[in-house]
Amino acid sequence: MTDPERGATAAHAHTGAWVTQVLRERISAGELLPGTKLAEQALAESLAVSRNTLREAFTVLAGESIVERVPNRGVFVASPHAEDIREVYRIRRMLEPAALLWGELGEETVAGLHAVVDRALAARDAGDVRGMADANQHVHGTIVALSGSETLRTVMDQTLARMRLVFHGMAAAPDFHARYAERNRVLVGLLESGCREDAAEAMRDYLDTAERELLDWLGHEDEPKSGSGAAQGIR
Template structure:
């Protein structure tokens, strides 16, 4: 499915943005669309449609594509075009290498403010409601939001930018789990437990539990990918 209409890319917002005509800004917009699940694995990114919709030159758009290709967000296929990537096992391993280094450290040493805790508690409540309603996409959204909030405890804009990239790639991985709708539901209670530990000041338990959580999630994803390819 080709992607790149003016409506899909919120052209009005783009034109009012201060960085609307830079490759970095275009890469950010496309990355956010991937993170939101609006651009799915295998979708073709039409160069002509995108350059028209965004009001930028094809050269600028190609720079953005190069940035996203370096992040494993898109794949260039000679004589066919640019497509949203479909991450495989090695990409999953790399995602979790990054997450294991950042997230437990954020839980252990980040600044856990009352405001941050309130935000995280609201997120897990949203996840619980989504689970009860059987809303898989909403559970995935809440899961992404919680892990971003954990990294937000660091107060580092650079780490948050890195996490945005990781979570965008995670969203692509989630599409591979479409045949396992209970994948997200089993982590809702773990997320609740994580926030409870942070609330209680049990930072070491929170960090250790989060690492175990990430290990379990990675193992399940890799097993599912192996079954799919087999």
């Protein structure tokens, strides 16, 4: 899709889907952080869309757990809770090992994965936490794209956007991304060598370990599994 920040095509501009993508990308990029209130009038004016169109986008993003509506307060960028993290990793366990086992793999794709892993490792060496996180996310999106399914790619895009919300809370823990950049290098090596079952098993361990670490870091283990963070005053 055309970058909405650099001029969308006439077919997409000013539609609910276009606005949804703009907001999703801004949230993923860290321009709108967890807990940020999305001011309806200001956003509608800045995007040159009607408030009804903006509300359509809010409805879609709420369904993706990227924003949350708080009665009598407005719409906020979601602040992930324990159950949100667990749900993200449930989705990833179903998608990523399966893509490693059965996805269509070509030399160009492998070369692309190596390039992204190299970018993550270079960002690690430069102390660029955001660059490292971006590259790591790209690796996992590319793995699911091996399925050849646009539906699964869309699900993964939505899931990675939710992961971004979690990662915004990990800014003070650069070692988290550094360790997984190295694990991604190993995963791509297994895939390239044809060890698909080993790669899938390594991915399962990867996801289990990352989930535990995130829950531990964010201190969510004992948090209630339902309810709005904003409504409970967690912000």
